Every structure is written in C-alpha cells, then in structure tokens.
Amino acid sequence: MAAPLQPMQPMQAQMQEQLLPRPDPVMQAVIEADFRTVDLTMDPNNVTALCGPHSREKCDECDMDYVQLNRLSKVLTANPKLPFPPPPNVVNQKLSQIVNQTKEEGNALFRTHQWEKAIGRYTQAAGFAMQRAPWEAQQLLREELSTVLSNRSAAHFENGDLVSAITDADSVIQLKKPWSKGHFRKAKALIALGLLPQAKEAVQYGLQFDPTNVEMMGVLQDIELVLRSYANQPRPGDLEENAT
Numbered sequence: 001m002a003a004p005l006q007p008m009q010p011m012q013a014q015m016q017e018q019l020l021p022r023p024d025p026v027m028q029a030v031i032e033a034d035f036r037t038v039d040l041t042m043d044p045n046n047v048t049a050l051c052g053p054h055s056r057e058k059c060d061e062c063d064m065d066y067v068q069l070n071r072l073s074k075v076l077t078a079n080p081k082l083p084f085p086p087p088p089n090v091v092n093q094k095l096s097q098i099v100n101q102t103k104e105e106g107n108a109l110f111r112t113h114q115w116e117k118a119i120g121r122y123t124q125a126a127g128f129a130m131q132r133a134p135w136e137a138q139q140l141l142r143e144e145l146s147t148v149l150s151n152r153s154a155a156h157f158e159n160g161d162l163v164s165a166i167t168d169a170d171s172v173i174q175l176k177k178p179w180s181k182g183h184f185r186k187a188k189a190l191i192a193l194g195l196l197p198q199a200k201e202a203v204q205y206g207l208q209f210d211p212t213n214v215e216m217m218g219v220l221q222d223i224e225l226v227l228r229s230y231a232n233q234p235r236p237g238d239l240e241e242n243a244t
C-alpha cells in the first residue's frame, strides 16, 4: 500500500503532505484493538497471502481467509502506476465490493451465532474500509465504517463483551451522530451492565439527533419506568432509620 518510492520534488512533497490527511488516532485504535499476529506466507510472486502451516488462501484449520485481501492485492499489483490522483472510482468500486463482501461474510457468521468469527470478519472489513485512498470521499469511509462497527458492536454484545460493544458503539456515534443505531447499541450495552442512568443519557443524546425515533423512545420509556420503580423502593438508609 506504500506510495511508489520515487524521489519527490520539494513542491510535490509539499503537495502530497497537504493532500494526505493524518490518520485519525481514535479510528486507528479501534481497528488495532483486535490486532493479532498471524502465521502467513507469500506466494513466489509476492502477491498472494497464504496460511503459514498449509499454504492455503483460505484455511479452516488456521481460521484464516485471505481471499478478499488477495483480491485487493491483485487490484493494486495490476495497477502499479496508479496515477495520482487516479480517475474517479478506479479502485473505489472494487474496494467497496471487498468491504461489502467481507461484511456480508460477518453477517452470515452472526446469523449462525458464531460471534467471534463474525467479529473477526467485521474487523477485516473495517481494515479494508480504512485502506480507502485519502482522495476518495470521506463520506463513503464513514458510511462503510459505521455500518461495519455497528455490526461488530452487536456481535460483541451477543458475545457478552459489553465494554467492547460500547467502544464500537461510541465509534459509530463519532462517525455518524444522527444515526440512531450507534446510540441504541450503546444504550443496550449500558442497560445490560446495569448502568441505567448512563443508558438514559445515551438515549436522550441520540434522540437529540433523531427526535421521532420510535425504537429509542421506547427504550427511554422502559429505562424511566425501571428507574422510577427503583426510586419508589425504600433505600437501605431508609430501612436503618425505620429500625431505630
């Protein structure tokens, strides 16, 4: 993915510096949270990644699937002189396909309750989305990343990792504040943790951006109902007072 190593004129270097936005440290941290080293080997042409132990592109034994990654690798090696900036939508469409397909693989694993494998696919899909060249529409990156991370949040939730579910939901909110999904997923995880006041805050915050969202209004009502029933119960302090 590195830029071609050609000596750049100072003017060119300066231009590139201006055009390349710095990576967002929050997004980078989200992607790298699930980082793990893998045992892989390359084919003789140095294009195709294969699992180390069996030299397979897709290996159930190693739980590795490099099919989409290799597709991307082939796209890039087939276009070594990608002009800068390239004509619109050259890599774009294929990358969208790869992100989408990897996400769909995650969704299929999600539907069959294979949470950890689903999380792995969503992480891959997020990684592919992050490969988007800086000159491509940032809006597209936001769309792709928010959907993938919202699904990963749901998978973490189902997997019982509520903190990761909240972390991903927070990223979704950062990427796409008006989208109810992020707020909804965060509130659900907070409720599961028994943090009702925080859950209420999360839903109220989400409703600011989407005031007529029926799903969120329902959750808010439920939370308020439970909080009210708590308020009506005698607290331990009250009991002590009654006893004396």
Ligand SMILES: [Zn+2]
Binding pocket: 051, 052, 053, 054, 055, 056, 059, 060, 061, 062
């Ligand atoms: Zn293998």
